[in-house]
Amino acid sequence: MYSMWLSSEEQHLWRGFLAMTAELQAAMNRQLQRDCGLSLADYEVLVALSERGAQRMFELGEALSWEQSRCSHQLRRMRERGLVSRQEASDDRRGATVALTDAGRAALRTAAPGHVALVRTVLFDGMPPEQRKAFSDVIDGVRERLRESPV
16 A cells, blocks of 8 residues: 655655756757757757658647647747648648648757757766666656556
């Protein structure tokens, strides 16, 4: 039976994890804004579309683990800036497909080196292989439990 409260160790780890992810996202967002005028959300969309190609809006939202409204608003802003295009799906009038534009591909090429350098510097430099493996195992385990969870 679980206690309704986290232990001191669990609380320390949990709060540290939350702070780390918030600080990392803020640092990535600042770096992208400063270096190329993109937000972290812009970058996430560009990366997903570059890796998966054109896809339905709902598929992109699922790939990013975003709610439909967040995805729609983000894509609208990116369309207005010419980074992505939206086309009605040929097989389903209710659906729409989103794809990278040439400007979106160029923005990603510009943004990627600085983003990769930041992630490598703050996350991977100084992390020995055994820590990388343990960190990967923890992440994979949590994600698996989330997929199995009824929440």
